[in-house]
Amino acid sequence: MTGKKAPMLSKSRFMAGLQCHLRLWYECYNREFASEVSPVQQAVFDAGHEVGRLATQLYPDGVLMEEDHLHHEDAVKSTLKAMENPKVAAIYEAGFIHDGVRIRVDILERVGDGKWNLVEVKSATSAKDIYLPDVAVQYHVLRGLGLDIDRIFLMHLNNRYVYDGKKVELEKLFSRTDLTKKALIYQNQVPSLLTIFNDMLAHPDAPNIKPDRHCSIPYDCGFWEHCIQDMPEHWVMTLTGISQKNMDELEAQGVRDIKDIPMSFSLSTLQDRIRSCVINNQAYVSSDLKDELKDMVYPIHFLDFETLFRAIPRYAGTRPYQSIPFQWSDHILFEDGVIEHREYLCEEDKDPRKEFTLTLLDALGSKGSIVTYTNYEENIIKGLTYKLPEYRDQLLALLGRIKDLHKIVSKKFYHPKFHGSFSIKSVLPALLPELSYKNLEIQEGQLAGLEYERMIEPSTPAEEKGKIKKNLLTYCGHDTLAMLKIREELSA
Ligand code: SF4
Known part of the structure; x- marks a missing residue:
């Protein structure tokens, strides 16, 4: 031990230390080892902030501590001032420091008699136990500073809430779970954990920890690429x-x-x-792989959907995180080898499901196998039968025609270049490197959904909308062409 001064901890560093000491070490001393935040990760953070902002509306007469994390001490001063003002019913992003730990409390609610409620907001749909240390360390700081905390709540989304298309009803959108009892039990461990973390950080060398399953439990670690490089x-x-x-x-x-x-x-x-x-x-090739791949009826439709997946529902009749399909691509292979491509992309900010369904039913007709990669499309079709009962029979008839190429490949084929993954993003470059996703602007489904949202936003300039439209059509079309080519390659 060198006795070097340990850096200030924070709620997120505390959580990092619980997952992995090396992660905490890097968070404090080697942030440069972290991978860049991807657009999808950034969108997840942004969605979390949007949920947080909405939740504050349930606590009116509150004030926001606007200082960012670089001005934590100023946020602490502003928080103290707000606490002294009895007219302030709630403080959003309240800043505190105690015992070497900095925290920002999502919502600190004044409940009278000098008492406060601690409210942590999450964009998840249930109060999982992984949030206990998060609230426990906040309680440790607040209690240490002498605040009288009455209850500890977790505000999360209610996935049974259905948006009526007029006004998001916040009382119904959010659920509040009382974690007081559990958090108080957990907080007994906080002082010893802080000591362990501080001792580890005062050591001259980084802890010797190898990457394994813990790196994604409960959160994907941003140092993964660095840790696995050798x-x-x-x-x-x-x-x-x-x-x-x-x-x-x-x-x-x-x-x-x-x-x-x-x-x-x-x-x-x-x-x-x-x-x-x-x-x-x-490669491993099962003796019946070709038979499975040939057991299809022409014309063979290679089908892929893209969907929206929002924390806050956007269209009437939808719930938080409900998948809303807005695009499909269908590469059709005829018996004589002719290939035709059909596609649909909703370009307006409206519930796309009816138009999506009608165009899809028209393209798929009543003949031929429908090849998908995983059962995602099947589940979306099942979901559409509830939204559009008048097309239920036609939609259900599609299900019997579906062949899951992912299932066939994962049972009957393996290539060392798959590196243990049967996702189309691993399978395609291994089998047909010239068709890899590398040069596409959109390379994954989640980003497609995010880009779609950007495209339908009225404030997005027309030129940008045009670019996004082109990228979306290219990406979805690439997925279905990839399936066609994978089948062709494995059938040869
Ligand atoms: S990738 Fe794994 S081992 Fe490396 S810092 Fe993160 S959690 Fe720790």
Whole structure:
């Protein structure tokens, strides 16, 4: 121990330390090791802030502490001032420092008799236990400063709330779960955890922690790319479905590469197959793969949907996080080899589901297999039967025609370059590198939904809308062409 001064902790650093000491170390000393925040991650943060802002409307006569995290001490001063003013019923983003920990309380509600409620807002749809340390460390700081905390609440979204299309009813959109009892039990651990974190941070060297399953539990760690940079291409973690227990055992034996896993080590059938493929550097092809791929009726429709997935519902009759389909692409392969492409993209800010359904039913007709990648499209179609009961029979008739290419590939084929993943984003570059997603502006479904929202926003300039439209059509079309080509490649 050098006795170096430990940096100030915060609520997020406390949570980082609980997940992984190395993560906390990097958060404090090596932020430059973190990967860049992706547009999707940024959108998730922004959605969280939007939910937080809406929640404050349930606590009127409150004031917002506007100072950002770089001006925490100013936020603390403003908070004290607001607390002294009895007319202030609630303080949003209230800032405090105690015991070497800085916190911002989402909502500090004045409840009379000098008491306050601590309200933490989350954009999740339930009060999971992973939020307990989050509120417990805030309680530790507030109690340490002498605040009389009456109740500890978690405000989260209510996924049974249905928007009527007129005004979001905040009382119904949010649910409030009382976590007081559980948080008080948890907060007994906070002082010792802070001591452990501070001791670790005062050490001259970073803790020696290897990446494994803990890196994504409960949150994906932003230092992942940095931590795995020296791992072999076929690192044991990429073995599909490997348990933490098996990871630990292999680490203890000094085994990091799949090819070095001893034959005596017990693996599942798929894991064993992957190991053989890696050792022999060749693909596994089931003897009935081609039969499965050929067991389809022409014209074969390769189908993909893009959907909106919003915390705050946008259209009448929808719930938080309900998937709303706004785009489809269908590459149609005829028996004579001719390929036709049909597509739909809703370009207006309106509930797209009826137009989506009508155009889709027209394109798919009543003949031919429908190839999807995973059962996502099937679930969306089932969802549409409730929204549009008048088309229920036609929609249900589609389900019997669906063939899930993902299921076929994951059961009947493996290539070492899949690196344990059967997602189309892994399968396509391994089989057909010239068709990789790399050069596309939109490379994943979540980003497609976010870009769509940007496109239908009235304030987005027309030129930008045009670009987004082109990118969306390219991305969705690429997905369906990819399926067609994967089937072609594996059937050859
Ligand atoms: S990637 Fe894993 S090991 Fe590395 S800092 Fe993050 S949680 Fe810790």
